[in-house]
């Protein structure tokens with residue numbers, strides 16, 4: 583199987599890393615970046631061939647030749663330009679998989695040859711450490727077997743969830759952008775620990791260990807976030823005092839997820 587990564591930055595790099603860890607038999611990876619510097623860095627990191635499209639204008643066309651799957655990992659505004667560049671040379675069997683936020687199936691299919699199979703996905707960066715979540719939906723020319731083959735491939739790198747395209751922006755607001763909410767929470771917990779009297783290194787150790795431990799508990803079978811919260815909260819104790827202060831967080835998180843969802847829809851409209 584040949585898998586071509588067009589764009590090998592943060593997101594496609596995380597997926598490639600996950601697939602490399604899976605040691606898939608008979609699988610070849612090739613990739614492109616735009617600049618020579620990024621291509622050299624990525625080739626060194628992943629130990630695969632990475633060509634720079636900014637230096638070699640045929641780099642993307644060479645990468646897609648005979649590919650079974652082409653993973654598009656450029657910025658949303660660059661996706662349709664890149665697809666137009668490769669459209670004529672894509673083989674009918676090649677499945678085009680995009681990781682770009684907000685770029686719709688219709689926008690991709692509009693620049694590809696009729697019938698080209700497309701899968702739209704929304705991964706997240708924990709894929710880098712084998713703990714990612716990837717949402718995916720099929721294009722209009724993609725049959726169940728093709729979707730399944732992409733899902734089975736991505737299952738090697740992350741946990742996958744198939745959704746209708748109509749849910750993709752909501753999924754982006756929860757899991758695509760979600761790691762940033764948790765990292766932001768970690769930043770604020772460390773800052774608050776320092777404010778409360780800890781030195782920064784100790785505050786960082788405690789905050790990160792706590793978030794990692796809580797995440798592990800959440801992943802246990804039959805874990806229920808509400809039960810886990812209640813088990814920490816002694817009546818009239820310290821946690822209750824803290825959670826009283828965090829009461830506005832529910833509304834803020836909801837606003838954040840809706841803002842991300844709505845921004846995705848706005849970006850889609852801007853790309854039309």
Ligand SMILES: NC(=O)c1ccc[n+]([C@@H]2O[C@H](COP(=O)([O-])OP(=O)(O)OC[C@H]3O[C@@H](n4cnc5c(N)ncnc54)[C@H](OP(=O)(O)O)[C@@H]3O)[C@@H](O)[C@H]2O)c1
Pocket residue numbers: 588589590591592593594614615616617618620621635642655656657658660664681682683704705706707758
């Ligand atoms: N980061 C996330 O958390 C995340 C999560 C989910 C989805 N996504 C989606 O992933 C996509 C990529 O985001 P990212 O954060 O990975 O960006 P990034 O780190 O900037 O990576 C973009 C990559 O595309 C390359 N590139 C640009 N133009 C190219 C061209 N014409 N041909 C070949 N390669 C080209 C860049 O090369 P140079 O470095 O040489 O410019 C770079 O390797 C976006 O559409 C984003 O919506 C990101």
